[in-house]
Amino acid sequence: MHLRWTLCLLSGALAACAPTTPAPVAPVTPGVPSAVDYGAEAALPRPSGDDYDVAFFPGTDYDPDLPTPEACLGHPAGARLATPEAILGCFRAWAERSPRVRIEPYSESYEGRPLVRVIITSPDNHARLDDILADLGKLADPRGVDAATLDRIVRDGPAVAWFGYSIHGDEVSGADASVAFGHHLIAARGDDVAALLDHIVVVIDPVMNPDGRARILSQIQQSASRVPNLDDTSMHRGRWPWGRGNHYLFDMNRDWITGAAPETRGRWQGLLRYHPQLVIDAHEMGPRDTYLFYPYADPVNPYIAPSLLAWQRRFAADHGRAFDRYGWAYYTREWADGWYPGYTDAWASLSGAIGILYEQSSTKGQALRRPSGRRVTYRESVHAQAVSSLANLRTLAANRAAVMADYLADKRRQVAPEGPARSFALVPGRVPDRERRLVTTLRRQGIEVVRADAAFTARNLVSSLGASEGRRELPAGTWLVSLAQPRGALARALLEFDTRFSSAFLHEERQELERKAETKIYDVTAWSLGQAYGLDGYWIDTPGVSTSAAAADPPAPGVVAPAAGRAYAWVVDGRDDASVAFALRAMEEGITVHVADHTFDTAGRSFAPGSVLVRAGDNRADIEARLGRAAAAAGVQAIATGTGRSPSEGPDLGGHHFRLLHQPRVAILTGAPIWPDDFGHIWHQIDQELAMPMSMLDVQYLDRYDLRRYDVLIVPPGPDQLEALLDPAKAALAAWVRAGGTLIAAGNAASVVATKSLGLSRVRRRRDVLDELPLYQAAAARAVAARDISVSEDAVWTGVDSAAARAGDDQAGKAGAGKAGADKAGAGQAGAGKPDGTLAEQRDRWMRRFGPRGTILRALVDDEHWLGFGVEEAEMPVMIMGEHALLAPDSVEVPVRLADAARLRLAGLLWPEARARLALSAYLTTERMGAGQVILFASAPSFRGAFPATARLLANAVVYGPSLGATPALDW
Structure with a gap:
């Protein structure tokens, strides 16, 4: 569970419209019961004292020719943490000896670790696996397939169950459970497991995040003590940035809609190949909790089939009975929802599978003491994950035909939906x-x-x-x-x-x-x-x-020759985001580069602001070769033009609208308490997309660095405690900015930089200037009115018509109208908290609790500002999270501003209180300080790699900022 989002959610229920649980179906083949009856199974022994030596699957006879988990790991499964390499080594050893298992590599992590899926089923199913998958493909796309064929597949064909473990690398018990569960399916010699594998193809993704797991294992090993410590808060269980994310600290359980990570893209391919009917996603949560599994809590994405929600209840009933045998505590429906489609299980459910989440209380591979006083071992946590997997697998087998029939029915509804197409x-x-x-x-x-x-x-x-x-x-x-x-x-x-x-x-x-x-x-x-x-x-x-089905392939990158004669210059269109990467590659090649701040025409076409210009006369004779390398590296086309003279009224190619660029030197603050994932999103954009060097500076020691090495310093989002860490360095930061530095802060870090005590910005948080709100609202109203200029000639020449002045007053009145309404709404609740501070402070504090938790809002863009390069329209959607609202005086430029209250919300939840606070507030600001500048983003622009439009704004700030918004040093 993410620390920023793990809230104490105490209740929840499935949507009232969900249908009842389907009736059990008769088995379609011998050996598989129609229902999982745990009451008929033998009672299980309970561990005594602090020991946990219960067999994971008691009474099972295993093939002695296959190595046990203990033999291949060097310790019993769950006795301690296994490395990613050891876990894969077990499955490779079994694949060499057993006809039940095959291994398919599907990707490689950023740190070069292999990612594999393990396919476990009967030897007969392996022999005809291609035919089985072809049949499942017909269920997944029934268009043009005759009903008799589909009925046969539902009646006789194996289903697919997909088990993914530890997508969050420091939620470790799932990956260790994959070894115990996999060994049971591969090595067990009883008829029950053989029957399961006759009717189910099991796909195991044993270590979904090997880079994150390796990171947390290293931290735990480095902090290990000889004497066991049962304190769940001790640092010996990990430290910043922990192991939740992959190499770039992405939360890959939020990446399913975007695929920023290679791990996700590889899993997409596998899920599309296997078309699973069941997808399990094994996680961990806080150490003082118990065990949660689905059904979902509300809210549930409305496009998930209601039949899948009903199946979650059926699986949960069997799951609960399996846990009852061990006396394990568990619960459902209290907080884990199915709203966001970027979760593993939600994406799977929207694809037609029954998506199920496990959340096991975390021990980080070590024993701990729960608030009840009970000592819990890591082995018990691993055991619970393994029992969960087998329980869900047995439920799928018991209801295979009914599950596959619902899967087919859902696909038929999708290819022929009701209502207007x-x-x-x-x-x-x-x-x-x-x-x-x-x-x-x-x-x-x-x-x-x-x-x-x-x-x-x-x-x-x-x-x-x-x-x-x-x-x-x-x-x-x-x-x-x-x-x-x-x-x-x-x-x-x-x-x-x-x-x-x-x-x-x-x-x-x-x-x-x-x-x-x-x-x-x-x-x-x-x-x-x-x-x-x-x-x-x-x-x-x-x-x-x-x-x-035309391809989306880009034009071949490289240099496009002039229509005739020799090239005067080459242009890369600023409409493409890759133009920013090209500017960097060109500067690395030693090429003199300019960027246009105005639309211009040449080579028979129009080029947008932000287009990159390379003039032949500014560069050495080998310019075309170096230019070709830069264009190929950035994946763009450099269009040649034979003249610097504009064919239109736009600027000629040698004038002041083409600004000289200088290669920036960039640093980013990192380390606790900066939020690891937000840091990782920026790191990924700069390293992977812009491919530029970036120094990492520990925020804990900011006052010890010589900032003269850098032109750009980025402060990623973090908690309000950042202010205490920036304060000792505020004088040095201010001096560095005044000397030409570009300071960029995003999200909550921008709110911190906007505090008056740091003295780094004239932007202010709304809550800090409540007594000056009319001044800031008037400034915002004037800026918005300037977007649609209206000139009264009578007023200019005679002073008679004051319509323009009245319009400005009207704008200011409208800006305050939403505030007044929200003030009225909040006034009655002002006493809900402790009655401290002024009435305005109490009201604002009340309104802040309704701040957006990930809402897409309309923003107004200054299409003449260099920070807006690549934004072709006067409005754009932006993601907003958090309670803070930034207000700017007239002396601060606001290239991107949130819209007025009436037009503000585009998507997501926006309470009236938040609408009033955010209306006409600043999303992106820039202000000069001496020779440098401070740039603030109200929310994280590279959020999850999923918002490339706002990520372009950050790219402009980082790459072009030192040249366009600051005064470059003379020794460039």
Whole structure:
């Protein structure tokens, strides 16, 4: 469980509309019971005292020719933590000796560790595995398949059960349980296991996060003591950044919709190949807890089939009976929801499988003492995970035909949905490389994406910014994603602009916030890829236009020769995000580079602001070779032009609209208490996408570094305690900025930098300037009014018409209207907490508890500011999390500002109190301080690698900031 999101969620229930649990079905083959009857099985011995020597699967006869877990690990399963290499070594040893098991490599982690899936089934099933998977593919896509064939597959074909262990690397017991569970299935000689493997193909992903596991194992080993310590808070159980994330600290249980990690992309491929009916995701939670498994708590994603929710209840009933035999404590439905589709189990459920989560209380491989006083060993934790896996596998076998029938029925509903057919349409041209990236991401998840062969009239359009339109002509080449496809539920969940909570859950959440200042929301409330990419996307009625599955391949990177004569210059279009990486590659090649701050025309086309210009006359004779290497490395085309003279009224290529770039030297603060995943998202963007060097500075020792080495310093999000760590270095930071440095802070770190005591910014947190709100609101109103200039000539020449002044007053009044309404709403509740501070402070404190927990809001973009390069429109969606609102005076530039209250929300939960606080507040600010600048992002722009539109803003700040927003040093 993530420390930032592990809240004390005390109640929850499945959606009231969920159907009843399906009736048990008769077995379709001998040897498999129709129901799992744990009451008929022998009572199990309970361990005495502090010992735990209970056999994992008592009474089982194992093949002596296969090594035991103890023989291949060097210790009994669960006796202590096993390395990723040791766990894979067990499965490889068994695969060499047993016809029940095969190993398939599927990817490699960033640190070079192999990722494999282990296939366990009967020898006969292995011999015809390709045929079994082909049949399952027909269930997964029943279009054009005759009913008799589908009925045969449901009646006779094996189902697939997928078990994934420890996607969070420091939730360790799952991976060790995979060894015990796998050995039982491979080596057991009884008829019960043989019958299971006749009817089920088991896929085990034994170590989903080997890099994270290796990290936490190393930390635990380094902190180990000779004398056991049962304290669950001791540092000998790990330290920053722990092992939750992969190499770049990504939480891969939030990555399923984006696939930023190679581990995720490899798993996509495997799940699409095996089409599982059951997907298990084994986790751990806080050490003082017990054991949680599904059914889901509310809220549940509305596009998950109700039959899957009913099956969760059936599996939970058997699971509970299995635990009852051991006397283990467990619970369901209290906090783990199925709302966000980026969880392993939610993504699987939207794909048609029964997704089930395990959450075992964590011991980090060591014994600990629970609040009850009971000593719990790691071996017992591993045992519980293994018993869970076998219990769920037995339930699937007992209900195999009914599960597969529901799986087929769900796919039939998706390929022929009820009601008007709808499609997602992506109009090409706004940001070409980002469009290709989105199409590729969808296709990698098995979602069908086609292109319109001709222009067509789209009807009943809804844009990604919420605008509705009756009809519009869309061009040939428009990408189309129809919901009438086998993975239509997943496509809708990923691309829907505004998925809303039920009224019942909304009421429960409000009650939880008002009465307890707590939330039932576990993760973000909005995520739409149709908005996160910042593209020209719409939901439309499915058009009757011919389509083709055209590739999304980019144009061949390199240098495009001039139409005639020799090249005067080369241009890389700033519409592509990769243009920023090209600027870096070119500077590394020693090329003199400029970036355009205005639209210009050359080489027969128009280029956007942010386009990168390389003039032949500024560079050495071998410029074309070096340019070609830079373009190929960045994956872009450098378009040659034969003249510096503009053919239009736009700027010529040698003027002031082309700004000289200097190669930046970048550092980022890291270490506790900075939030590891937010740090990792920025690290990944700079290292993997921009491929630029980046120094890591420990925030605990910031006052000891010589910052003159760097041009850019990034402060990733972290708690308010960051202020105490930045304070000793505030004088040095201010001096460094004044000397030309670019300080960038994001999310809660921006809120910290905005505190008056640090003296680094004129931006302020709303809660700190309550007595000055009218001044900040007036400044915001003037800035918004300036976006739509209206000039009264009478007022200019005669002074008679004051309409413009009245309009400005109206804007200020509108800005305060939302505040007044929210103030009134909060006034009655001001006494809910301790009555300290002024009435305004109490009111603001009350309103802050309703801050967004991952909501997509509308932002207004200054299309003339260099930080907005790559944003083609005047508005864009941004992700907002947290309670803080940033306010800027007139002296601070606000290139991206949140919209007014009435138009603010695009997707996700936004309470009226939060709407009022955030309306017209700053999302992105920049301000000069001497020769340098301070840039603040109100929320993390590279969040989970899932918001490339706002990640582009960060790329602009890091790469172009020292040249465009600060004054470069003379010794460049």
